[in-house]
Amino acid sequence: MSEDMTIQSVRQLTEQLRRMVERHFPFVWVRGEVGNVSRPASGHFYFTLKDAEAQLQCVWFRQQQRQRGPFDPLTGEVFETPPPAPEELLRQGAELICAGHVGIYAPRGQYQLVVELVQPAGQGGLAQAFEERKRRLAALGYFAQERKRRLPWNPARVALITSPHGAAIHDFRRLAAPRGQAAHIRLYPAVVQGEGAAPSLVRALETANAHALLPDGPQVIVLIRGGGSLEDLWAFNEQEVAEAVYRSRLPVLAGIGHEVDVTLADLTADVRAATPSHAAQLLWPSRQELIQLLDDQEAALFRGMQRRLERQELLLGHLARLLRAHAPLRQLERLESTRRRLSFAMQRAVREMLVRRQRQTDHLAQVLRSFWNPARLAASTREADALEERLRAALPRLLSRRQQEFLWWEQRLHAGGRQLVSRAEEQRERLALRLTACDPLGPLERGYALVADNQGAVVHSVRQAHDGQELHIRLQDGALGVTVAQIRPRAGKTSMAVKGE
Amino acid sequence: MKNSRSKIPADFEGRMERLQEIVTALEEGRLPLEEGMALYKEGVECSRLCREQLEKARHQLTIWQDGEEKDLILTDAVSGRQPDEEESI
Numbered sequence: 001m002s003e004d005m006t007i008q009s010v011r012q013l014t015e016q017l018r019r020m021v022e023r024h025f026p027f028v029w030v031r032g033e034v035g036n037v038s039r040p041a042s043g044h045f046y047f048t049l050k051d052a053e054a055q056l057q058c059v060w061f062r063q064q065q066r067q068r069g070p071f072d073p074l075t076g077e078v079f080e081t082p083p084p085a086p087e088e089l090l091r092q093g094a095e096l097i098c099a100g101h102v103g104i105y106a107p108r109g110q111y112q113l114v115v116e117l118v119q120p121a122g123q124g125g126l127a128q129a130f131e132e133r134k135r136r137l138a139a140l141g142y143f144a145q146e147r148k149r150r151l152p153w154n155p156a157r158v159a160l161i162t163s164p165h166g167a168a169i170h171d172f173r174r175l176a177a178p179r180g181q182a183a184h185i186r187l188y189p190a191v192v193q194g195e196g197a198a199p200s201l202v203r204a205l206e207t208a209n210a211h212a213l214l215p216d217g218p219q220v221i222v223l224i225r226g227g228g229s230l231e232d233l234w235a236f237n238e239q240e241v242a243e244a245v246y247r248s249r250l251p252v253l254a255g256i257g258h259e260v261d262v263t264l265a266d267l268t269a270d271v272r273a274a275t276p277s278h279a280a281q282l283l284w285p286s287r288q289e290l291i292q293l294l295d296d297q298e299a300a301l302f303r304g305m306q307r308r309l310e311r312q313e314l315l316l317g318h319l320a321r322l323l324r325a326h327a328p329l330r331q332l333e334r335l336e337s338t339r340r341r342l343s344f345a346m347q348r349a350v351r352e353m354l355v356r357r358q359r360q361t362d363h364l365a366q367v368l369r370s371f372w373n374p375a376r377l378a379a380s381t382r383e384a385d386a387l388e389e390r391l392r393a394a395l396p397r398l399l400s401r402r403q404q405e406f407l408w409w410e411q412r413l414h415a416g417g418r419q420l421v422s423r424a425e426e427q428r429e430r431l432a433l434r435l436t437a438c439d440p441l442g443p444l445e446r447g448y449a450l451v452a453d454n455q456g457a458v459v460h461s462v463r464q465a466h467d468g469q470e471l472h473i474r475l476q477d478g479a480l481g482v483t484v485a486q487i488r489p490r491a492g493k494t495s496m497a498v499k500g501e
Numbered sequence: 502m503k504n505s506r507s508k509i510p511a512d513f514e515g516r517m518e519r520l521q522e523i524v525t526a527l528e529e530g531r532l533p534l535e536e537g538m539a540l541y542k543e544g545v546e547c548s549r550l551c552r553e554q555l556e557k558a559r560h561q562l563t564i565w566q567d568g569e570e571k572d573l574i575l576t577d578a579v580s581g582r583q584p585d586e587e588e589s590i
Contacts, residue, residue, distance in 0.1 A: 156512060164564060170575065173562065181513035182558035187573055188565050207565065287555050294551050297520050301544040304527030308537050311530065 011106070018104040021111060025102035027230070027261070030056060030113060031121055034094045039087070047090055049098060049113070057112040058098060059105075060086065064116050064229070086118065095121040099230060116230055130237055134264060137239070142246050142268045149251040149270045152219045154284055158185045159208035159218035159250065161201065163192045167226040168255075168276040175277040180284025186211075186218060192225045197235035201265075205244040205252075212250045221250045222283060223265060224276035227258040236263035245269055255279030444476040462487050509547055513554050520547040 008016075032049030039045050043062035048055045065086045089096065099117040104110070137143065162168045164187060176185070188208050191200035201223075211217040223245070225233065235241060236256050245252050245268040254266045255273030266272045273279035285293075324330070436442070440450060451459045452472045459465055465484050473480040510516050523544035526532060532540065564573040 154514065154517075156514065164573065164575075173560070173575065176560055180558070180560075181554060182560060184561045184563065186563045186565055186570065211565075287558060290555055291552065293517075294520075294548055294555070297517075297524055298545070298548045300524045301520070301527060301541060301548065304524060304530070305537065305541040308527060308530050308534070312534050 014106045021102050029099050031097045034090055034096055037090045058115050059112055060115040089118050097121050151251055154180050155219045156183050157218045159221045160185050160187045161190050161204040162224045164189045168224040171276045172280045175280035179286050193232050198238040198241050201241045202244040209249050221252045222279050224255045224279050233257045236265040241265050242268045253279050450474040462489050516547045516551045
């Protein structure tokens with residue numbers, strides 16, 4: 001269905017509706033009461049089905065009205081009495097069950113049921129049979145999802161069950177041709193319609209399953225039949241066929257009728273294809289797809305190898321570098337260079353040590369020389385010897401000189417002593433003489449007098465006296481107190497006249 | 502991991518499986534180089550054979566009838582889609 005929002009024509013819209021309705025109601029069973037029956041010259045029936053609330057337009061085309069016959073086309077049931085003619089069934093007010101698909105009749109803008117089957121209601125028709133059987137098989141677990149098996153991928157051996165004369169095998173083969181690997185498709189022919197169809201299908205299923213045990217046996221069963229009316233497909237609704245599918249050891253892929261047809265065999269099969277063509281598509285991937293897969297694998301293969309090689313190359317390069325770095329010659333070179341470096345260092349260290357020692361030695365030697373010079377030592381020794389000699393020589397001389405000196409001084413002392421005594425003697429005598437001569441009282445004896453003042457001081461001159469002064473005149477036999485009466489200095493000289501007291 | 506010298510399978514799935522196995526092994530990259538090279542060659546050969554098989558692929562159609570297998574030739578006469586054309590055998 002187109003989803004664009006453009007303005008559509010009535011025809012376009014109706015066409016869309018028609019497709020939608022046909023897709024959603026491909027096959028329905030409807031029950032209702034017949035009304036408005038008409039049968040124009042075309043032979044088609046037009047009528048309505050209705051109930052209390054709704055009504056449905058129905059058309060029953062002439063080609064579909066082939067219900068006549070001694071047996072039921074769907075169930076194979078042989079009628080004791082021939083089935084009623086269509087016009088007998090479509091009586092006004094009759095309660096009917098109609099099967100068919102819903103369509104739209106464009107010219108009248110009307111939806112309608114396109115009838116395929118008509119049965120009187122309450123008579124136990126196909127619909128009830130189908131529904132009842134479906135319920136029963138479902139209860140038995142025939143349709144259970146958990147027992148569905150996966151189809152083998154891209155199978156090489158396929159058992160095909162269908163009619164060799166039908167359209168299905170052609171469709172299947174045409175669609176299969178460009179798909180999958182070169183497979184072996186073995187047809188197990190079966191009657192797919194009408195009397196004996198069900199047993200024939202069951203036999204084919206059994207044979208294919210029996211062959212599955214052989215080494216070259218099929219891997220999968222494909223059960224197909226072209227589209228047809230409900231009764232054409234009825235064999236696939238038979239319980240024995242469903243049972244055979246259910247029992248199948250091989251996975252079963254069913255593609256029966258058109259997309260809209262669902263049979264019990266379809267429901268029981270492991271995988272259901274919409275049509276025989278679809279079955280071929282489900283069974284095999286397209287060859288282009290396979291080739292693409294192969295291309296992908298090849299590319300992955302190449303990539304994987306490329307990556308591997310690149311990695312190895314990288315590793316190799318790395319290892320080669322390592323190897324070169326660890327080659328004996330290189331090792332030797334490295335060791336040699338280390339040795340040289342160490343040797344230089346050692347030499348330098350030794351040299352430096354020697355220089356340092358030399359310097360130390362020089363210094364010490366210098367110090368030593370300054371203390372320990374033989375010439376200087378000899379000189380010192382000589383000097384010491386000389387000094388000693390001088391010392392030794394000096395001492396006696398010093399002693400004798402001191403002796404002499406002592407003796408000399410001794411003599412001088414003796415002489416001096418004696419002289420001192422004699423001189424003192426002489427001086428004493430002389431002094432004694434002088435003393436005698438100098439006695440102030442001596443002259444007094446010879447008539448001299450000694451004049452003194454009150455204080456005892458001798459008066460030498462007239463100038464020392466003043467009138468009235470009392471003076472003492474000492475005479476040889478006493479003293480006279482006198483008073484100065486007159487002073488008569490000598491010519492040229494002041495004379496003093498002493499007045500006696 | 503199968504031996505790298507194992508014979509390439511004759512059937513398509515076997516070859517595809519082998520090819521896939523080889524690709525996986527190579528991508529994991531834990532094999533010795535020599536083994537890897539051998540695998541690569543084998544992979545290329547597998548791929549070539551598969552491609553050849555696909556290019557030449559024709560489904561073989563047979564029919565099981567009367568307890569034996571026979572070739573089935575379909576006439577292209579039936580090309581139209583007549584819903585009711587199915588016939589009884």
